[in-house]
Amino acid sequence: MLNYLRTIKIISLSVSSALLLAACATTDGTEDIDDRYMRSQHGPDLQLPPETSEVKVNDGYRVPEGLVITQREPKGKKLSLDPPQLLLVAGDGVWEDKERAEPTVWVRSSSEELISYVVRFMDSQQMSHQEPTSSSVKTNWISDDDDNKVAEHLGTYSLEGERHKFALTIVETKPNEVALQAQHEAYQQLINDKWVNVDTSSRVAKQFLNYFIGYYDSERTREARARILQEAKIEVELGYNDQGALALVSQREFLAVWDQMPRVLEALNLEVTDRDRSEQTYYFKVNEPETGFWSWFGDDEVTAKVDLEPGNYQIKLSELNAGGVSLSFYGAEGELLDSSTVTKIYPEFSAEFKRGKAKRGKK
Template identity: 25%
Template sequence: MKIIKTSIVILSCQMLAGCSWLYGEDGLVKDSSYEYVNARQTKDIQIPGELTQKRKVNFTPVPAIGEKAKQAPYGKEVKVSAPIQILAVLDNIRIDKKADNPAVFILDDSDFLWRSIIEIFEENEAKIEKANKQELVIETDWLAVDERGVWLGVAGEDDIDEFRAKYRVKFTDGVLKDEKRMEVSRIAAEKLDDETEQWQPVPSFWQDSADMLNLLISSYDKKAATRDQARKAAMVAGFKVQMAKDEEDAAALVTEASMEHVWEKLPKVLEALEFDVNDRDRRLMTYFVNYQKEEAGFFASLFSEEKELLPIDAGDYQVTLRQLGERTAIVFRDGQGEPLNSQVLTKLYPTLSQLFGDNR
């Protein structure tokens, strides 16, 4: 038994000796736990000039350490705000990433865009100091903002008791056709000194202008949605048509509805007439369609009602819109562009009058 214990002790000593041979400072596998103390400092990261962005502010400062930490704010006193991003999430809006001030490209009617921004300020009772449509510049009077620079949506000297700012909205031509570029900048900002009761200037940052741009984009989106809903309602609304002649003395249907309204409604009418729309040319205000008469088979005639066929031959046709004074003329033509005669159009009139007058 004593021999066995002696053997175990000797074996344990050999194992410990083996570990020191494998690990340790002189071992085969060296300990790297403290190698960092000998590491050399690397060079500072150099950011290319084109990647820098002007007028940024540090919204997440690193807390002070050492003696400076005793005087630095801590806990709830540390004001941390989330980074500001431009909310260009709409289909017709994209960000101008190369702009010094927050800016977006908006694909929309320029008059509607101008009116929308003016109305946003007016609806919030914000005074406008300058609104020059020729220069496409809007500048506000003093607006009440909070400590972070966010517009409070109120105006007037009586409502501004601590912070205030002025903003400029500038429109220029965009890159794409019918596109406008809208840039927002905070051009002045002040804070009221409690002791002197005098306004003192304070700096403006990129985020301050981005906040206002986001507010304008959001409000514009609501106005555009309301407009688009009205357009859809007008598109399905029916209107009255009458037999007449166009400027070239061709048989036509005329209506008091706008050409845009007729253009939007026409595909529904053609579909109800079982025309296939092959193409359309908005410059010519023309739909290119095809009509095929369906010949009902034996079983179809048994189980379905017989459809009334149009008094025209199968083939290609064109439907053209023309301005006729303040009215819109609708001319049906054959495949070669010749207007259908008045006898054919007279036969089609009852059906067309009903379809154009329906809400569809």
């Protein structure tokens, strides 16, 4: 009995091993399936039961007359083992357009700006490319033996000796966003020392687009960090507001200047009394200087560091038509300060805006 059981186990293991080996893939990247079913013999004709002369079949199940199987080649060996490829959309302002046949993403950008990122992407990866147009950049041949990380991972994972051509093209524009599409324009494999054309695929186009999306996201993140580091440093010069009055002007965006105003006023010992975001105005006060015995010692914590008479003032921020922001100074009743006064207080305001948080010392 024991020998019988041992024999059954050995047979079971042998059959399992054979099935496992049969399921393995061949080295040419195709499925090695059992296609003996293609050589099966024709079975016996359908036999009607006794005393039955015909079989009634509903029309919905009727087999079409004259049906002939014309393709007898097994399909399994032609299937690729390459895994499916998804668009790895990441970062703010990038999303996939699933309605298009070719891999496409929408990017919150302008055509000119996005094309510049595409060129920088290809240059950073040392990809040879053609002269860019206003809406497209096309590569030259990218081979899997090129000296860059992108080229190493394009195409199939089971073959060596491949090269590709791609295009990244803006196919549609909307206000503040553009649709960027990847095309796999040419594909060749090295077979018997000759380059042979192979069908292009949307899968490989997605691979290429994914690498650009990753580059774009990392560059935008790096640039955002640089802006954060610089946001406390604002260049301010003497200029004019859109009404022609002398003012302080900066090329930075409105919010950057607005957010820095409390710090600048505090650093200049100007007391912030109010602010009105809807009017884009800060209200501040120049305190009366100390008098009497304690005035001999001075008080850098209280004394204003700009040449203004004691009293209440306003700073109104306005976005300039030509870009940037103007800072106009007014008295308590809304009267515009004269040009000579603005000129006198300009150096202190300019220096404090430029100094920023990072370089401010202790009071």
